[in-house]
Amino acid sequence: MVSLKNIFKWYNTGINRTFILKDISLDVEAGEFISIMGPSGSGKSTLLNVIGLLDEPNEGEYFFMGENVLALKEKKRSEIFKTHIGFVFQAYHLIDELTVYENIETPLIYQNIKTSERKSMVADILDRFQIVGKKDLFPSQLSGGQQQLVGIARALIVHPKLILADEPTGNLNSKQGAEIMQLFKELNEEGVTIIQVTHSEKNAEYGSRIIHLLDGRIDN
């Protein structure tokens, strides 16, 4: 599903070049649950951003579902990623001005789905996550675990093939964290490919494969 070939990412700091990613090659098959681990500054989040097309590498090739995405036009690329990728963040990144319902609805709006259809889709997912009673609350009125639940619901609403999660439990306590990881596991069993970045060995265990990063390289 995801195939990275010799990816480099760097910043120019003065005369020096600081490498974030160095020669990363990685293949992820559909249905996998991958955990990326590594110390701070090892390039985990950058790697995830490159996979999610939030960031472009300076060098290398990236095939997503067989398409050479770096060669695609912006419009086509955003089309692919709108329909196939869902994001989950450590800091949840809900839109503060929107209610739970509206936050979950937003990705559908950008896919030009009709109002009535949106309604039933959001209702389904609220039901599934048992947060129907919270649909009119604003993010600031929710606990961290609940916010992350909304974040995941929002990522899932478009039925993505791939979920990218950047330390999804980083801001949660262990109980909430375990619940979220359990949820990921269930999703994976339903066939969704998941790539998560995590610090925690325990959370990494939920995955089917662990990739260690060190100073921008895959450390085998």
Place this chain on the structure above:
Amino acid sequence: MIKNYFKTAWRNISRHKAFSFLNIAGLAVGVASCILLFTVVKYELSYDSFQPNYQQIYHVVSQTKSPDGIAYTSGIPFPALDALRLDFPQAKTGAILSNYGSQVTVPSKNGVGKKFIEDKGFYFCDPEFFQVFHYDWLAGSPEELKNPNVTALTESTAAKYFGNWKNAIGQTLLLDNAVLVKVTAIIKDPPANTDFPLSVINSMATAKASNGKYFYDSTWHSTTSNFQVFMLLPKNVSESQVNKGLITFSNKHYNNDKKEQKLNFLEPLSDVHFDNRFENFGDHVTDRSSLWTLSLIALFILFMACINFINLSTAQAVNRSKEMGIRKVLGSNRRQLFRQVIGETFLIVCISVIIAIGIAALCLPYIKYIANIEGSISFLSGQIFLLILALIVVITLLAGIYPAFILSGFTPALALKNKITSATIGGISLRRGLVILQFSISQILIIGTIVAISQMSFVKNSDLGFNKEAVLVINANADSAMQARQPAFKQKLLQMNGVKDVSYSSDVPSSQNNWQTNFGFDHQPNPDFPLDVKFADEDYFKTFGLQMIAGRPFGQSDTINEVVVNETFARKLNIKKPEDIVGKEMRYGGRGEWKTIVGVVKDFKINSLKEDIKPLAIAERKNQYFVTAVKLNSTNILKTREAVESAWNEVFPEYAFTSNYFEDSINDFYRQDNQLALLYKIFALIAILISCLGLYGLVTFMALQRTKEIGVRKVLGASVQNIIYLFSKEFTVLVIIGFLIAVPVSWFMMNHWLDNFVYRTNFSPWIFVLAIVISMVIAWLAVGYKSVKAALANPVKSLRSE
């Protein structure tokens, strides 16, 4: 999707109440100012445009070229009317003759009847005038005005005289206690935005038959601006064609020689309200440049409100970067985000405009009062509606595009990591540039306002050369019946305690009326400059406190054997010592009787301070005493005035009593300038207020952004003063740069404006010092509060939040 945008926009507005308030308040005040100024300008531009043939009507005016320069007048000689009709048969040519302050008496069976003084709106017209100008005739027709001693009234004047206009037809009126006329027609009241405020329209034939009572003169020599002629040109005849014809016409009819050439030419009706070379029958001529100034101020204000908006929105962009990042991650593309931000701007602009319409509606009566608009104006017209639509679109684009461009351009990865700061947005230099621009604009307005105020007070306090306080001026008729009783009236007044002096004259010392003639001096050929003439009795000098610098005022006499001239008269004739002119002889016109100059009066202002003092001669002539001036004791003025009125009614029962204080009529001279100055003041203040709002918002943001920096500095030992200095330093520099831009611009603009005045205040450097001090104080006040608050904040708190 639109709904979603508006929802977010609305919540954004309500979450950031302070900023929304600054944005909306600034825009609303700006838009309201725009609407009001537009209404004023539009009203001025609308004068007489309701005439169906507006574009084809022309005013025949005159200019006289002499070695002294070019003199303009809006009148032409009476016989020129028939000559024009003969020479320009393709045009329709109509004439109108005005007389200010005529008395109309509605006779009654017992007593003298009801007396009305018509200060304006008293005219004589020929039927052709109504072929040029269109009015609605409720009764009768223009054709009736062919005959002498007939009159048409406007609806409201007829109602004033007879209760209801329907009762007026067939009734008789007595004009100036001399001429009886019959009311034969009624016209609908013309709108207020006209320079022809008709109320009593007598037939021109009545004036012709009045033996010169109403200026009528069959010679080509004299011209009065009371007699004006208008032409309606057919569509196939152009202005320039007729102007060419008028050159031939002028050479044929006037004695044009090398020294003096007289020329008639056309002034379009659309210029009548704006060309200050020519008088009109309305109450003012509006200089087009002041309309331009007002429009420019409106634009300035709008522009400043937009700058505020851009400043605040880009500053706020930092806070919104996260939302934008998330939206991108959720699949929004740049165009959608762009549209969203523009949509938000649109919403804010719409809210502001709605509030602005409310503000404008509330302020309209005041503006009407200040701008001296008499007619009913409403801004709910089609044009204003278009203006509002245009404003919404322009402001949305002007204020929204840049922030939208910035906000939609964030890289989502950076935005989500909160790595967007004002530094990464860039545009700091742009924002600084905008603040500088705002400060230069507001300082230009401050300087302009100070200059306008100081010029007005200079005019007010300058030595006019006469005493204007406590002089009651009664306008009178100078017919023989009145002349006979004038001495008795004077005696009666002088017996009153409250009356110091009484004088009869043709005119007060300073007025807009002028009576010019050529003259002879010392039995030499006529000098080549015209002479201003006033007629007065011997008490004139005492009553108005005029000072003699040589000779004496004339003694009591029945003829004009003695004459007093002013200093300028002597100087123009190259006589160095005023004493030397005393005893010389002069005469009015080319043929009059020679009179002896017995005294020289110190120069006083004859016209407004916009004009130079002209050579003047004062002599006695009883049939010209239209003005009774009564110098009152400054105590008990009201009571004395009442006594004067009852004395008048005793002596002159058939003449209406109308009086005003001389000081008021002098102030009236500068009314338009004062009004303009007031408008400038108000709107300059608004502009300054708007820039303050923007500044305050900007500082608030800086304080928020630099919370951490301030915390660190305080931990490192910075004092409160150090922190305040940090903030004020930047703004002080911006104010100074703005000042440096404002100085040359305002210098140029205000010098240009002051050139309108002959007597002008000098442009002192203190004005600039004052301007920069005012802007500094304003800037520091706006910055001060927030920076003190930021400086006093507990550093532990601000550092922990990171």
